[in-house]
Amino acid sequence: MSIGFLGVGTISAAVIRAMSQRGGPAEELLLSPRSEHLSTALAAEFPHCRRLGSNQEVVDEADIVVLAMRPQQLDQALEGLRFRDSQVIASFVAGTPPSQMATLVAPAHRVAQLIPLPAIEVNRGPLLICPAIPEVERAFAGLGDVICWDDETRIRVFSCASAYMSTYYEMQNRIIDWMAARGVEREVAARYILSELEGLAAVGKATPVERLGDLPDEHQTRGGLNERVRRTLSEQGWFEDLTAALDDTYDNAVLRRTGE
Ligand SMILES: NC(=O)c1ccc[n+]([C@@H]2O[C@H](COP(=O)([O-])OP(=O)(O)OC[C@H]3O[C@@H](n4cnc5c(N)ncnc54)[C@H](OP(=O)(O)O)[C@@H]3O)[C@@H](O)[C@H]2O)c1
Numbered sequence: 001m002s003i004g005f006l007g008v009g010t011i012s013a014a015v016i017r018a019m020s021q022r023g024g025p026a027e028e029l030l031l032s033p034r035s036e037h038l039s040t041a042l043a044a045e046f047p048h049c050r051r052l053g054s055n056q057e058v059v060d061e062a063d064i065v066v067l068a069m070r071p072q073q074l075d076q077a078l079e080g081l082r083f084r085d086s087q088v089i090a091s092f093v094a095g096t097p098p099s100q101m102a103t104l105v106a107p108a109h110r111v112a113q114l115i116p117l118p119a120i121e122v123n124r125g126p127l128l129i130c131p132a133i134p135e136v137e138r139a140f141a142g143l144g145d146v147i148c149w150d151d152e153t154r155i156r157v158f159s160c161a162s163a164y165m166s167t168y169y170e171m172q173n174r175i176i177d178w179m180a181a182r183g184v185e186r187e188v189a190a191r192y193i194l195s196e197l198e199g200l201a202a203v204g205k206a207t208p209v210e211r212l213g214d215l216p217d218e219h220q221t222r223g224g225l226n227e228r229v230r231r232t233l234s235e236q237g238w239f240e241d242l243t244a245a246l247d248d249t250y251d252n253a254v255l256r257r258t259g260e
Contacts, residue, residue: 009038031052092115
């Protein structure tokens with residue numbers, strides 16, 4: 001199988017590195033020529049990667065075409081490209097659901113939208129595939145946790161739900177900063193907090209879904225430190241603010257702008 005990437009930017013590079021480092025048979029990865037420095041470097045680093053001369057050459061040679069340009073670059077990138085009926089399209093582009101994308105890549109008609117997150121580079125984190133297409137599932141197998149979902153009207157829910165990444169790191173760093181300000185060497189504070197967060201995520205993942213609601217209470221002692229922090233934040237409306245921020249993003253964020 002050959003997988004062609006139209007757009008070799010941040011997220012494609014992460015996916016290409018992850019695909020190149022997983023075990024099993026290596027697919028041929030075909031790279032479009034833009035982002036010259038990065039696409040040339042990836043082709044030089046991985047023997048099964050080839051940088052081609054044009055977008056059309058990538059489309060002509062690929063069984064699966066990955067669309068990985070920014071939403072506002074999509075129309076220009078697709079202009080004049082000729083796809084094949086038999087081709088499968090895996091789109092990373094936010095804001096254009098598969099049914100709408102199918103009209104832009106006709107006669108290709110098997111289109112999935114994917115949401116890869118940056119942690120894919122270290123083979124972790126979720127990778128949404130909507131709808132499930134067996135060739136796409138096979139092509140992306142082993143890159144974090146593949147989650148298939150068939151209702152494209154809910155893709156926006158997934159996109160908005162994962163939009164807390166920068167908030168998460170801000171929170172992580174604030175706690176490290178707080179420890180450092182209280183006299184703990186920053187390197188030690190970072191190791192301590194990063195290990196704690198990794199442990200919490202591991203416990204969360206190992207807990208059955210129906211028991212997830214118990215975890216907050218299970219991680220605090222009556223009258224203890226955890227209870228105090230959680231109660232203070234609850235009283236300040238911290239958790240409601242988080243839900244409100246997700247609501248606001250879901251209701252108002254524009255994921256696709258044309259003509260910019
Ligand atoms: N970054 C993330 O965490 C993430 C996560 C999920 C989904 N996504 C989605 O993935 C897509 C790419 O995001 P990104 O962060 O990787 O963006 P990026 O780093 O800006 O990469 C965009 C790539 O598209 C190329 N490009 C632009 N116009 C093109 C054209 N006409 N033909 C071929 N290639 C073209 C750019 O080349 P030049 O550098 O030469 O302009 C660049 O290589 C976006 O739609 C985004 O919504 C990103």
